[in-house]
Amino acid sequence: MARNFCGDLICDHGTFVFASGPYGAELVSFIHSFRCSLEPNYRTKGSCRVGNALWENADLLSISSDNVGARTLTTTAATAGGNGALTVEICESTCQSLGYVLAGVEYSGECYCGNNFYNGGAPASDGEAGCNMPCNGNSSETCGGPGRLSVYDFKNAMASLPTVTTTSISAPTYTGAPTGWKSLGCYNDTVGARTLTTQIYSIAGNSMSVDACLSACISGGYRFSGVEYGSECYCDHQISNYGAPAGGCTMACAGNSTEFCGGSAAINVYNYTATTLPSTPTPTTSSAVVPSATITDLPKGWTYKGCWVDRALGRGSILANNLPNDVNMTVESCINNCISAGYNIAGMEYYTQCYCDSAIINLGALASSDSQCNTACGGNPTQMCGGGDRMSIYSNQTNVTVLSLPVAQNTSLPGNWKYMGCLTDLRSDDRNVCCMEREADFLAGMMLLKGLFLIRLAFRRTIRRRISMDMVLGEWSIRMSAFPYLDIIFLSCDVFAALRSDEYRIFTWNPTLNSTDIAIVCGDVQDVINQGATIVSDSQCTNLCSGNRTQYCGGPDLISYYVWTGQPLDSWTFKTGNSAGSYQFLIGGPIIPLVSTVGINNKISFLEKFGTEPANNSTGAYELDLTLISNYTAAWRPMHVKTDVFCSAGLVLPDRLGRQINIGGWALPSTIGLRFYTPDGAPGKWSTNDWEENYEEVGLQTGRWYPSAMTMANGSILVVGGEVGSNGAAIPSLEIIPRPAGAGVLYCDYLARTDPYNLYPYLIVLPTGGIFIAYYNEARILDEVTLATKKVLPNIPAAVNNFLGGRTYPMEGTAVVMPQSAPYTDPLTFMVCGGSTPGPEIALDNCVSLQPEVAGANWTIERMPSKRVISSMVALPDGTFLILNGAQQGFAGFGLATSPNHNAVLYDPTKPLHNRMSVLANTTIDRLYHNEAVLLPDGRVLVTGSDPEDLRFTQEYRVEVFIPPYLMGGVKQPNVTLTNGDDFGYSDTITISVILYHGSTSSMRVSLMTAVSATHGNSFGQRTYFPSFSCTGSSTAADGGTKTTCTVQTPPNAHVYQPGWAMLYVLDNGTPSWGQWLRIGGDPGKIGLWPNFPDFTLPGMGPTPGAGGVKSQGNLTRRGV
Template sequence: MAASLFQSALSLLFWLSLLASSDASAVAKGALTVRQARTAQKTGLPGSWQYQACITSEGNGRRVWKYQIISQTATATSCLTQCQSFGYQAAGIEYGNECWCGDAVDIAAAGSTTAAETDCGVACAGDNRYNCGGGNRLSWYLWTGTPLYVWNYPTGANAGRYELISGGVVIPLLTTSGVNGKYTFVEKFGTGAPNSTGAYELDVSQLANPSLAWREMHVKTDVFCSASVTLPDKAGRQINIGGWSGDSTFGIRLYWPDGSPGVPGVNDWQENVNVLKLQRGRWYPTAMVMTNGSILVVGGQTGSNGPPQPNLEILPRPSGAGVVYADWLERTDPNNLYPFLAILPSGGIFVGYYNEARILDPVTFNTIKTLPNMPGAVNNPGAGRTYPLEGSAMLLPQYAPFTGPLGILICGGSTIGAGIALDNCVSSQPEGDGAWTLERMPSQRVMPCMTALPDGTYMILNGAHQGAAGFGLATDPNRNAVLYDPSKPVNQRMSVMANTTIARMYHSEAILMQDGRVLVSGSDPEDGKNPQEYRVEVFVPPYLLAGRPRPSFTIANKNWDYGASIPITVQVNGGGATRVSMLGAESSTHGNTMGQRTLFPAVSCAGATCTITTPPNKNVCPPGWYQLFLLDGPTPSISTWVRIGGDPAALGNWPPYPDFKKPGL
């Protein structure tokens, strides 16, 4: 009875408010009430949608909001629910069947003005009891209560900063951190680029003398849009796979990093396509070191804009083994290039491609589990995350005792055709229910780069606000850096950091340096507006700008077994908790950071001696090379390269040809 009286009173108040507006059509149908709008809430956050006004849908030659959903069953509730699920705190309904999503600030930015309520008298297509705007008129609603997202806006040193470190010599298509403390750049050899030898190596300790900082290297075939990883052999050789056309698509190139910071190396890339080659020519493939130490190569196309290669192969090639067909790669071509790969703690292989993901058996490569599709744009579930729609992926940190599921984070991307860049990140725990959690980003971003930092956070930088990957296909460079902190609550993890003055668009890269900075390079948009970019920058995170001294450590054992106890001698300054992190050797290209992984092993200290308990097995921590950092609170040391898991595939003796230098076992 009490509930019935309350509902009657609420209804009376509603009708009186409509009568007071002298709006006959609103009396007949009405805008959605606060009580009804509350049913659109799906996040569990305290709050509700509240009707604001009838407004013009255009002003200053532009729409108020850019995201349009047309439905012949549209209701205000369905519109508000969809907008809310993608983090938009304002929404409007136009002409009965058009739902628009955005933010309240967009209204003034577009020069929209308030209109008469009678202008918003068109019935909702899905519920004619209520009004849903009119011709060029929006019935607009605002989310009130707990915000759907909170972005942080640090200032000064807390926002980090960009620094220019070199004029550069090439536009790298792929950058790799070397176990010799240097950074390899490979570029589109043979396609007319200046300084085109195919490869250079950067020694940042020699930046005061560019002739010493940049060592010219050479490849024999074109590495344009190839893949790279660091091998788990004792030399930490780098392997580069695939290329642009002809023989280069079959290319397998090896480099043994030598020298050290301040000490020039003499080794160069080695290649002989007549004796060592892929089974299938591949352009835009992905490579990954598996738990058995061999290299998995996935996907790509046969050559420049050619047919797909919907298959997988292994290096070194097992006796008699061919390629493994993958129907899911053929079905999603051409939007699945440079697929995202990762070893899961269960031993399965995660693969993300286009807007899909699945887990593969590591022996048969049959599908163990198909994950739900990744959310895309609020108005386009067909938006994608891999090249050419191109977002960027990272593995979220793993912490001792490593019993929890591994998380995958993918940020940015774009829609097919229109090239509307996405303004969200999605994350999942594939070994759990596989559901994707969506988080709104502060801006749209296609062709982003992401880099893991030693403190367990991530930098999102580079890319554009509109378009897709490729020459001349994107516009409006995104110069802002964003810090993503997964230790914070969902939808509160992003901080808007410093801006660069340099457009970093197609073919821009970012990798972690041993001193904790981010090496930012390249841009080759070929759009007639933004230049080809040779200059090299670093992004300096806030943990290096707070004035705290770095911790340091020494370590004798740099060749680890699983589940071992490793002593280190440390020097810390009492800035906070002592931690250690391990970050996998990485190669960055087209938003795909091959080899990236972040682990925080257990560490215990007694005075200046600490003991690290290494990760327990090859599924948690695949064999290979990792940068080991000591952290004193948020401040990282200079890293030291360590290897874990040995060389189980005996790559040190591969390939068995005299013109390849091999480190042995």
């Protein structure tokens, strides 16, 4: 039956799984990867395969009898990759592209098409027994058999099957031999080791007879002749490859049904026993064939260029692109088809075969005589269409381009690249192409390159960037700062499951890859060592580079191997002991946090997807008091929300009470919801305030799911993007809250165009004015008043193999702004790390950074030690960044990621580029979708959540802390107290009292860490500042520390530092104090007066009251924390 199908199709030990709807493909990917997680060594086996769901491919439509001389399906189709690569799906796709509704596969490598059954073809009387030959391109599939055709039906086009008739067909009876010849009987034969090694192509298959074959062999000077499979003729001077008498010669000749012409892997052999060979007629001038003299209607500019030798000395065809066979081919039809395909050379061979190209390759040369092209065209017997290994060539080129014989490029390489040789690759049937752990690499840690440098030679419109070794290596060398990728490049036409395996198509959005695709992969030298790959003879790497066909680019399961011999492109430090930091379990939790916010009362508020949480026993909100960790019940204060905050945004507002706002949600009315919480009380005792919400009084103008939010320089809140809710349509617009009088929403075409890959975009106020926005793989600067685009920035790089990778949800990375230091004259630097790619959804293993205000700036790429998607990144008080959590494969979403990344990485922007990352400690807890991480006032990092909602990974309620290296070893933290309040303007002076224990004021630093609300890898509001300061006086404190008084200068304006709250830290030889909350810039947007309804707390305007009654805390005792 016909299927309503959307998404990809996967197989599961013979079972097809179909997914429909907008997330069908994601569902399929999840189901398949889930199965793989249960069976790590699982591969598709048996009859399981991937195909076009509109073909009736779960079961065969019919197993049809077939005859060489009278085909059941009459169109012979030339398929991508040739007979040796045939799969059922390739045949189906080929037939569909040619406009046929029936596709049939036979004898392992033959594809036939039609719109009906002909010549008495019908279901075979022996059922499926005769269809017993595996497909050449996928041994798990069956591709017919000798005289048997496996037939597939597109959209159930055939209402019924032909019935088997009982009419008898006369069997061959003649077994004799012409005069001078002796029949040697039936011999065994195989494709790889022919009993007679020279095949004759000059006899049309449907004209094959014993006499025709024997005559062709004797005219060529051969004494041995053989006929096979009804229509094939072979010659030799001897019996080769241990040929021996055998059975199986039961097929009638296609041109004479009274004679036997071999069988499947069986050949009728004849020996010419006369003492002398018959003389070969000498061609005269009148008998020479000159096609151009008889063809008058060639396309303008096209002329005959002669008869050329094809496949000389075992090389490939002299024209690379073989169009589907056409029994009605003429010279004109072949030329016109080549013109349509964009080529200017056309070649006809063996009456039905049409080849196209823009140059003659493989050392093609003119035949010694034009008369060697002596096979009449299938559609016009008055025209000659080549012959056996002879090609009639036409072109509109004045002088036909003939390329030199290809070589492996090992000279004139750019940079410090060096050619190492032809390297063995893992064979496609040895790769675990099912399970995601294989990283879609042929070696551990390597990536399949199928995007930027994917070359498609099929006649479809797609990415057509042609490659050569100069281009590939040159691009790597020129762009070291942009793509400093690993140490080696591999080139191969068969990198990952030959780019044609059905298993691979499970993980790609475009299932039309074929064996002519060329890929580039990259990796580390250690990968080669680990896999035991070896160098073999260069003569085995014989696939041509698509951009320069005088160069070789690998081969089947072989790689042209180049190594970078210069300075390492990226270098990481692997920390141990205290230098690696440490994960510690903190407390169990009643909630899987969706949004985590550290309040100015030093408690952490958590929100979860209220109403859709699996346990369904939550209030939707809790507040964690770190001073009460030893008492689980006391540590967690239940709070309450009225609507579902699933995938909302959050901020700490600049009002005098430091309220928290939560924006948007899962579905109406949640999506328009605005929720407010005013932190109150002090650590050690439950606070009393709760979340306030009334969407009938205050809300967004349009509902938003997965929006972003940012405090603007004027103190208003910018809300960007999202979707309608619950996998709904895009909301490609911006709006301001509180809503200015008469203001509406602003439509953004760039958000509409990039949906659904632009959710939770990254937003930054720029020091020079304007708003930076990064979404999917694009970025631009907006006018801060009109919100219109001022400047479009270069696209964000993704994977070196796939420029279509993204950085925002659902290809979720995580972003930061590099620390800004007084006097704040250096350009601002934005950095995003991790993300994912479409198709196989391999996570990105790099960070990219840009200075958007700098004219002509482009992205800088730094490789990470491992891949990450749905990760978190936390700014630390010392100016470094902690990268943690996430997965190494997949997308953000329930059940859409696997291979958890347990490793923490420290990024230090003060170190040289490409040397900034250090590998730290590991956790044992999987932190996947809905993981969060936030900086605590004491300098530790709170790590929470994982909400995959599948059976592979745990719903994670445990709360951890990561202790950065600066707090390891029992180091004593400096003490800081605010002495002149906690509310400051721009270019204002903060006075602090400091006690140092490890250094002096000369090594001391002060940092400001802005308030953060974190969700989905987006830490809203996160910024790091290093203000200028000076200290006076020095004395010894009671505890032995050095006491001093310092003054700190606040940033100069709202573009450098947006109005709002921050924690001030003092760093004593790198060890941070506890952060002290303060506000800078006031409340210029008058957020404190909004929303003005009786059921909401209004902070009002004016100075801060002291942050919940705790004006200056100094070093609080952890009390067992």
